[in-house]
Structure formats: C-alpha cells, structure tokens
Amino acid sequence: MTEKLRNEKALPPKAVVDAELAPITAMMSSRLMVLANLLRRGALLRYKRLTGLSSVEFGLVASLGRRPPMSVVRLAEAVGMDKGQISRALAELVARKLVAKAANPRDNRETLVSLTKAGLVAHDAIVAGAQERNQRLLEQLGPQDLELLLGHIDRLTLTAAEMLAAERELG
Template sequence: MSQKPKRADPPRPGAAGDAELAPITAMMSSRLMVLANLLKRGAILRYKRLAGLSSVEFGLVASLGRHPPMSVVRLAEAVGMDKGQISRALAGLVSRKLVAKAVNPKDNRETLVCLTKAGLAAHDAIVTGAQERNRRLLEQLSQDDLDLLLGHIDRLTERAAQMLAAEKDLN
C-alpha cells in the first residue's frame, strides 16, 4: 500500500512576514488588537479636535446619543466602566453644558443623564466623524470582500464570547 506524500498547506496571507514576528504578535487576536488600538488612537485625536472630548467623554456622549435620559448605573454598564469613572467624566460634561443631570421622578435615589443641545451637536460631530473614518478605512474593499470580512468578524466575535464564558465558568 503506497501513501501519498503530504502536501504542505498553502501559505496564508501575511504568513511570509510572520517568521520575523514574536509568536504572540503573529496571532489573530494580537493583530486585531493592533488594528483596534490604531483605530481608537485615531478616533481619540479626531474627537478631541472636533468636539474637545477625551476618550471617556466621547464614549459617554456616543452612548447617550439621541436616547431618552438614562441612569448613571445603566450608562456605566453600557460603556463597561465603573460608576466612579463615569461620575467624574459626567461632572466635566455637565460643567461644559454638554450633559444635563436630573433626579429620576420615579425614584429619587437615581440620577438620570441626557445630552443637552450642545451635547447633541457634539454627538452628531462624533457620528459624522466616525462615518467618515469608517468609509476611509473600508474604501479599499469591494462589497464582496466587506461582506466576507464582516461575516468572519461576526463568527470570531461569537467564538470569543463563548471562550470568555468558558473562562468565567472556570473561575
């Protein structure tokens, strides 16, 4: 019985330069983090220039958006930060009249926050800036490439969520 010789796997995109990288930096998760960090750093610079907002502030303004007032606790959950950090950033946004705070009429122990007219203008600048950055980032991809990429990202995100849940179960 003769065996067929094994075929080498075809080279993967980017694999040629991988030999020069430290093993961890060649991994998909590291590459995605580098991309995410570059995009975040560019966003921080843009939103500082467009609306005078820090990274925490633009996250809050973006999350508050054009939604009805929300509690500080709910906002903290939405942005994944602790209530203390949120409260400090909100104080700055309130002092600059971008956010309004009020006691919840249904529960006076709870504070509700929402964007003011100036806050909405900052929000709209963020959204317009984000749309422009997104367009520029993706303009080199065909619609088929984009659909394929987004499908892969969705599947990887689902798998990463499963992996996180499994890690939490082990702790």
C-alpha cells in the same frame, strides 16, 4: 502602511512575515488588537480635535447618543466602567453643559443623564467623524470582500463572546 510603501515594496509572503514576528504578534488576535488600537487612537485624536472631549467623555457622549435619559448605573455598564470611574467625566460634561442630570421621577434615589442641545451637537460631530472614518475603511474593500469580512467578524465576535463567558465561569 503608507501608500508609498504599498506601491514601492512588494509585501513578503505571509509565512516569512509570521516567522519574523514574535509568536504572539503573529497570532490573529494580536493583529486584530493592533488594528483595533490604531482605529481607536485615531478616533480619539479626531474627536478630541473636533469636540474637545477626553476619551472617557467621548465614550459617555457616544453612549448617551440620541436616546432617552438613562441612569448613571446603566451608562456605566454601557461604557464598561463603574459608576465611580465615570463620575468625574460626567461632572465635567455637566459643567460644560453637554450633559443634564435629573432625579428619576419614578425613583428619586436614581440619577438620570441625557445630552443637552450642545451635547447633541458634539454627538453629531462624533457620528459624522465616525461615518467619514468608516467610509475610508470601506473604500479599501470591494463589495464581496466586505461581505466576507463582515461574516468573518461576526463569527469571530461570537466565538470571542463564548470564550469570555467560559473564562468568567472559571473565575
């Protein structure tokens, strides 16, 4: 919502807004997904502008972070994709000298990946951008509202994880 809309137009009561929305879009989960998608899309545009990374590449660089080398399989798990899905992005990051690949000294069948110095520069730009975006969001809430919101998010996250586990059990 723009500042102009926020200042010039009083928001209608919640019940009126909910009644005007399609039932699914009035649900809390739908509203949270809209918020998450807006934040994700804005972040991806920003990181593309700052680092030139695609969304998959950004996810890989962010996941590798300032950590010790990790296996490609573990990295795929961390970003929620399979090894085949990330292989092209990893090859591009290696070609751009942002990621280094090496055989695992304990198991030559396993490939380890880590960020190079240039990759760390890209990672640090991502972190700085994330901190700026986070600060802008935090400015919208007072300390008590923030504490309350974070508590609610934690509870909802736990419930969502339980719901996911239950769905997985059902097949």
